[in-house]
Amino acid sequence: MSETTLTGPSPIAAFTVLIRLFLTATLTRARIAILSVLAVFVAVITAVGGSGSDPAQTSADVLDGLGLAIVIPVITLVVANATLGELREEQTLVYLWLRPIPAWTIAAAATIATVGVTLPFAVGAMGVGAVLSGEGDLVSVSILAAVLAVIGYSGIFVPVGLAVRRSFLTGLGYALIWESLISLLGSGLARFSIRSWAASIIATGADVDLPTDGRSSVGSILVPIAVLVAGIGVTVWLLGHREID
Amino acid sequence: MSDTSLPAPAPPDTLGEPVPMVQVDGVSKFFGELVAVSDVTFDIGPGVTALLGPNGAGKSTLLRLFTGQAGPSKGTVRVFGRDPRGDRLVPRLMGVAPQQEALFENMTALRFVELAARLHGVSGPAEAARAAIDQVELDTADTRTISTYSKGMRQRVKLAQAIVHDPWILVLDEPLTGLDPRQRRSMIDLLKRFGAGGRCVVVSSHVLEEVERIGSRVLVIAKGRLAAEGDFHEIRELMDDRPHEITVRSTRARSLAARLMDTGLITSARLDGDLLQIETTNVGEFSRAVAPAAIAVDASIDELMPADDDLESVFRYLVEGR
Structure with missing residues (x-):
C-alpha cells in the first residue's frame, strides 16, 4: 500500500499568497478614487479650518472630528470590507477556507493588507492637512495618530466583515454613531473608542484641547495595537466556528 | 505513520468491503425550527456515489457537513476518520466544488486555479493549474476574466480548482448544471475516471437521468432523510x-x-x-x-x-x- 505525504503550504508561503490576493482585491481603481477623494477632502478642510483665530486648535479639531472620527474609519472600513467581508457576502470565502492553511494566515493577511492599503491615504490626509494648516507641531503627531487609528479600526472592521451580514452598513453605523458621537458623551465610554486614543496623541503632542482625558502616550500606542491583535484573534475564531457558505 | 500521512486507498475491486472514506453516523442538522437533515447514517467508499433528491431535500447541507463548512447538530461526520470541521488536514484530502456560481470574478481561470494550487502547497502550481484546466477542457491561454464566463465554463473552473491538488475525495454539488450535452458527457467521463482510480467522488443531483449516467451507487435524500440507498438499478426498480x-x-x-x-x-x-x-x-x-x-x-x-x-x-x- 503506498503512502502520500499530506502537507499543505508553509504558513509563510500561504500568508504571502494571501497578502498578494487581498492587496489585488482591495486596490481597484474605483476604490483608490474614493479613498483619494476622502483623503483630499480632509486635507482641504483642515487647511481651510486652520486660518481662524486659533489655527492650531481649529486644525486639531478638524483632524480629530473629521479625520479620526469619520474619514479614517470610513476608508478603513471600505478597504477592510473588501477583504473578508465581500468574500463572505459573495460566497467565495469558501475558496480560501477549504484550503489546508491555518486560519491565522487568512486573518492576519486580511488585517495587514487592510492596514497597508489604508495607511497611505490616512497618513496623506492627516499629514498633508496638518502641513497645509501651517502648524508644524501638528504634523508628526497627526501622522502618528492616523497610523494608530488605522491599526485600531482595522482590528475592528475585518472581523465585523465576517461576523455580521451587511457588514459595510454595520461598520458605517459604528463609525458615524459610536466613534463620532457617543464616544464624546463621557470619558468612560471614550475609553472604548479608537478615535479618543488616537486623538490623545495629538492633544498631548501639539498641546491642544481635544475631548480626551489625559491618556498616557504609551497607552495611546498600545491600545490600538492590542485591538488589532484581538481583532485577528476574533477573526481566527470566526473562521473556525462560523458556518461557511 | 506520521500524522500527515495516510494510506492510499486501494482500488475497490481489491477489497472485500469498500473503504469508508466518508462516515456519517446519526447526523441531524437543524437551522432553528427547520430540520435540514434528520438522523442520517451511511458510509461512502471509493468510486462514484450520487446523492439524489429534489431541490431542498438536504443534499447541499449534507455535502457541507462532509467538507466541514457546517457542523452537525447531532451525530458525527468523519473523513478518513478525521473531523472535517476541526482537522485542517481534511481539506488536503478533499476537492470541493460548491453549488454557488460566484468565483473570483476578476481573475482568469488559470490564475484562480493556480491560486488554489498554491494554497494547497502543490509543487509546480502553474503546471498543475494548466493540467487541471486542460482536464476540464478549458483554454489555458484564455485571458478573459471569469466574470465573462458562462455557467458551463464556471462549472468547469470549479471542477479544475477542486482537482488541482489531486485529492482523494471529490465533493461536487450539482456539477452538471449549465453544461451542454457534450460537456456533460465529458464531465461524467472525467468523474468516472476519477472514481475508477480508487478515489471517492460524491456528486449531488436532482435529475434522475443524470444520476443514472454518473453514479453506480445512489443515496436518495428526501426531506432531509435517507430515503433509499444502493446500486442505481435497485433504486430504479424500486421507483418503477x-x-x-x-x-x-x-x-x-x-x-x-x-x-x-x-x-x-x-x-x-x-x-x-x-x-x-x-x-x-x-x-x-x-x-x-x-x-x-x-x-x-x-x-x-x-x-x-x-x-x-x-x-x-x-x-x-x-x-x-x-
Whole structure:
C-alpha cells in the first residue's frame, strides 16, 4: 500500500499568497478614487479650518472630528470590507477556507493588507492637512495618530466583515454613531473608542484641547495595537466556528 | 505513520468491503425550527456515489457537513476518520466544488486555479493549474476574466480548482448544471475516471437521468432523510415498482374501468365523468393491456397520461410510502 505525504503550504508561503490576493482585491481603481477623494477632502478642510483665530486648535479639531472620527474609519472600513467581508457576502470565502492553511494566515493577511492599503491615504490626509494648516507641531503627531487609528479600526472592521451580514452598513453605523458621537458623551465610554486614543496623541503632542482625558502616550500606542491583535484573534475564531457558505 | 500521512486507498475491486472514506453516523442538522437533515447514517467508499433528491431535500447541507463548512447538530461526520470541521488536514484530502456560481470574478481561470494550487502547497502550481484546466477542457491561454464566463465554463473552473491538488475525495454539488450535452458527457467521463482510480467522488443531483449516467451507487435524500440507498438499478426498480397513477380520458369510462379491474393489473380505479384515475404497480403490462380492454368494451381512449411521473412523486413514495 503506498503512502502520500499530506502537507499543505508553509504558513509563510500561504500568508504571502494571501497578502498578494487581498492587496489585488482591495486596490481597484474605483476604490483608490474614493479613498483619494476622502483623503483630499480632509486635507482641504483642515487647511481651510486652520486660518481662524486659533489655527492650531481649529486644525486639531478638524483632524480629530473629521479625520479620526469619520474619514479614517470610513476608508478603513471600505478597504477592510473588501477583504473578508465581500468574500463572505459573495460566497467565495469558501475558496480560501477549504484550503489546508491555518486560519491565522487568512486573518492576519486580511488585517495587514487592510492596514497597508489604508495607511497611505490616512497618513496623506492627516499629514498633508496638518502641513497645509501651517502648524508644524501638528504634523508628526497627526501622522502618528492616523497610523494608530488605522491599526485600531482595522482590528475592528475585518472581523465585523465576517461576523455580521451587511457588514459595510454595520461598520458605517459604528463609525458615524459610536466613534463620532457617543464616544464624546463621557470619558468612560471614550475609553472604548479608537478615535479618543488616537486623538490623545495629538492633544498631548501639539498641546491642544481635544475631548480626551489625559491618556498616557504609551497607552495611546498600545491600545490600538492590542485591538488589532484581538481583532485577528476574533477573526481566527470566526473562521473556525462560523458556518461557511 | 506520521500524522500527515495516510494510506492510499486501494482500488475497490481489491477489497472485500469498500473503504469508508466518508462516515456519517446519526447526523441531524437543524437551522432553528427547520430540520435540514434528520438522523442520517451511511458510509461512502471509493468510486462514484450520487446523492439524489429534489431541490431542498438536504443534499447541499449534507455535502457541507462532509467538507466541514457546517457542523452537525447531532451525530458525527468523519473523513478518513478525521473531523472535517476541526482537522485542517481534511481539506488536503478533499476537492470541493460548491453549488454557488460566484468565483473570483476578476481573475482568469488559470490564475484562480493556480491560486488554489498554491494554497494547497502543490509543487509546480502553474503546471498543475494548466493540467487541471486542460482536464476540464478549458483554454489555458484564455485571458478573459471569469466574470465573462458562462455557467458551463464556471462549472468547469470549479471542477479544475477542486482537482488541482489531486485529492482523494471529490465533493461536487450539482456539477452538471449549465453544461451542454457534450460537456456533460465529458464531465461524467472525467468523474468516472476519477472514481475508477480508487478515489471517492460524491456528486449531488436532482435529475434522475443524470444520476443514472454518473453514479453506480445512489443515496436518495428526501426531506432531509435517507430515503433509499444502493446500486442505481435497485433504486430504479424500486421507483418503477411503486404504485403509479394514470389518468385515462375515455368514452364508456365505467365499462373500461370494470374491464381493467378484471385483468388484475390495476389496484384501484376512480371515476369522475369521462376521467378515470387508475393506480397500477405494473406500468408496462398495463400499457399493453389498456388498448385491447378499450376495444373489448367498445370505448375510445382520448387521453392517457401518467399523473405522478415526476421525480417529486418518486421521492414522496420512497419517503412516505404514498
